[in-house]
Amino acid sequence: MDVKVTAGEKLTINLMVAAAGVVIVWDSQSLQGGSAYFPLTVGLALIILSVMSAIHLLRHFIGSKTSEASLPHGIAGLLLALLYLWSAQSIGFITSALWFLPLMAVLGGERRWRFIVGITLCFALLVWLVFGLVFAQTMPPELIFGEVG
């Protein structure tokens, strides 16, 4: 399903890319000789190309469609992913999946609660079996599953 991207959003991203170019140029100023040439060139080219894209966007002022997630869904998903990672550090990857999966599923439009709970538990168990027992991968200590690996 294609979702709409506004010209304003595109312009903001263009400016962020230009800002990244400025940072690269600024960093290259602290370097000497051969080490500086490549980043300096890359940074300058990035600024020029982003400004060209921004000017084109301002002149034609067009939005477009993308097959990526809609911005609210994408941002909400990313925030949940950040929270998941933050909690995984304290209570473990598999234990954190027990709250992360249901919330993401609801965000993705799934409303069958028993199904969500069943799949979440099966998935957590499968991950524990595969990564913890079969492959014996070392992971941060789990609140529920204990030491894994």
Next chain:
Amino acid sequence: MTELLGGLLAVITLESMSAMLMGTAAGILVGAIPGLTATLAMALLLPFTYAMDPFISLGMMAGIYNGSMFGGAIPAILMKIPGTPSAVATVFDGNPLAASGRAKFAIHVALCSSSAGSVISAIALMLLAPPLVELALKFGPVEYFWIAIFGMTSVSLLLASAPAKGLASALIGIAVGIVGMDMISGAERLVFDVRSVAGGINIAVLLTGLFAIPPALAMLDAHSRKLGDVAISGQGITIKDALYLVKTWLRSGLIGVFVGVMPGAGGNLAGILSYAEEKRAAKDSSLFGKGDPRGVAASECGNNADNASSLIPTLALGVPGNSVAALMMGAMLIQGLNPGPALFTQSGDVVYGFMWQMLITAFLMLAIGFVGTGLFVRMLKVPTGLLAPMILVVCSIGTYTASNNIADVWIMLVVGVCAFLLSRSGYPIAPIVLGAILGPMAETSFRQSVLISRGDPLAFFASPISIVLVTLIAAVLLFPLWRWFRQSRA
């Protein structure tokens, strides 16, 4: 010839065969779910390959690559939704066949054609890569510098709707590749006192973030898709039907191989071109678009024939031409194998073994496809809203276990956020990866050339190979200008 046979013996082991079998089955499953692609599956697998034997990791990768291309045909035929972008042209005749009660036949045609395309492509890889290696042995730093520039510019300009954004993506990739210590002077670049990136950004972390996070987020919007009836009906393919398609396979296979070698072109272009050529060459093309099996055969054979051939420049020159090739290269780098001419002499068994794995997985795909079609069709009913968090969890665990460093998982997520925002605004992702891989190669080659030539700029245009490459780069750069000029005159 001896090396080729040595490679075959190296991959005929229980472990390697099991890896290929698992990879192929996983590839078909992934391809059958709309929104999941070969790149995503390979990006998910990549962090786990650190602890694997090269024959196992590359065997799984080969299976995923071939399998996913066929898997994409299943929803294209049954639901009119291409499972992967490469299956776009399969919809044209595959769905009308399914609508007329011949879904099983259409899936079998797609399966046999995918397998035929993969076989043709693997043979092309075996035949074309070694002579290219012979040529590559004559290359010096100047030639490698131009090859890297050619790889980046062609992919950037061919993949992006706006040339400036394609080139900007490649430059972002080069900047990512620069992060860390300069290997010549020892200076730290773009590190900003973040110690976790002082050694550079891990290629597996980068690839997982770029190729797994944005598609996972895109699945959160897929819940509105109407699945409808996805039953398989009718009779399967017969030997007579298969023999009728041989000419189509040969034609589409050659087109797919040619497209695969071209940097920036992909399976979707190979599928569409093969379909168009088949329609043009047909004596009676009136059934095309209404359920002609030759349409399905051309599209599926073409997009699979692109697979192994796209790895020819990667294996022979160390220059990936598309995102899947970059992921394959990433898998090799993780194993300490540096694609390029030296790899053929230093690790010939692995390179030739990998070529055989591309060929063997084509036959495994045929066997798995005939046996497991019913199961793969059921995968269409998997709610994508639940797949998205599963992908994110597996990505996180994979990235963490690769280095036992939580900082890498944060970097993977940051890369994913950037990829999500950039791709929404029309910046293609593949050039970022190519920039990150080819950028450092271009810089090192450039600095070596300057040292060798004592700063003489003419040294960059001294050899015939350099002149050919510079001409190609100029042509690629001028192509968008020419297109713009033609459009403005029309």
